Amino acid sequence: xxxxxxxxxxxxxxxxxxxxxxxxxxxxxxxxxxxxxxxxxxxxxxxxxxxxxxxxxxxxxxxxxxxxxxxxxxxxxxxxxxxxxxxxxxxxxxxxxxxxxxxxxxxxxxxxxxxxxxxxxxxxxxx
Numbered sequence: 001x002x003x004x005x006x007x008x009x010x011x012x013x014x015x016x017x018x019x020x021x022x023x024x025x026x027x028x029x030x031x032x033x034x035x036x037x038x039x040x041x042x043x044x045x046x047x048x049x050x051x052x053x054x055x056x057x058x059x060x061x062x063x064x065x066x067x068x069x070x071x072x073x074x075x076x077x078x079x080x081x082x083x084x085x086x087x088x089x090x091x092x093x094x095x096x097x098x099x100x101x102x103x104x105x106x107x108x109x110x111x112x113x114x115x116x117x118x119x120x121x122x123x124x125x126x127x
Contacts, residue, residue, distance in 0.1 A: 026074070031055070034081070037088070043071045050078035060088040062116045071113040075123070077102040085111065085121060092118045099125035 007013070013021070029047045037058040038047070049055045057075065077083045083102040087093045093100055093111070100121060102109055109123025 031057075038065065038073055040065050040067065042073055043067060044074075046074045046076055048076045048078050049081075049083045051081040052079055053081040055079075055081050055083045056086050057083055058086045058088050059091055059093060059111060059119055061090045063090075064088065067113050069113055069115065073111040075102065075109045075111075077105055077107050080105055083107075083109075085109065087119075090117050093121050094118065095121035095125060097125075097127060099127050101126050 007017070027045045029042055029045045031047060031049050032051055033055070034051055034053050035056050035058070036047070036049070037060055047057070049057065055077075059073070075083060075085070082104070085093055085100045085102075094114075103124045103126045107124035109121060109125055111119045111121050114120050
């Protein structure tokens with residue numbers, strides 16, 4: 001999903017374009033461990049993290065996972081263990097106040113790729 005499709009009025013959609021629309025409903029990637037490194041297939045998904053212990057979620061460098069500019073990674077903390085977003089080698093995660101931890105249970109956050117190894121992080125975050 002690295003490239004978002006656009007359509008014109010009266011356009012007849014191909015099967016591939018229809019499949020792209022069908023995936024517009026957010027898919028869920030449920031994680032229950034204490035560490036997770038995002039993968040290319042996570043683009044546009046909601047990554048849920050559920051564990052009683054703290055969870056580290058790493059956003060890898062472009063050299064490891066070549067997400068397209070504009071990629072969105074969505075996170076939800078379902079368990080009591082606090083989720084921390086971690087920058088992989090050479091990655092910059094920019095957020096207001098340098099906050100990179102989901103605040104508490106049921107908090108959500110989104111990372112948006114804005115440059116090769118640069119992401120913008122928004123959501124219910126704490127320091």
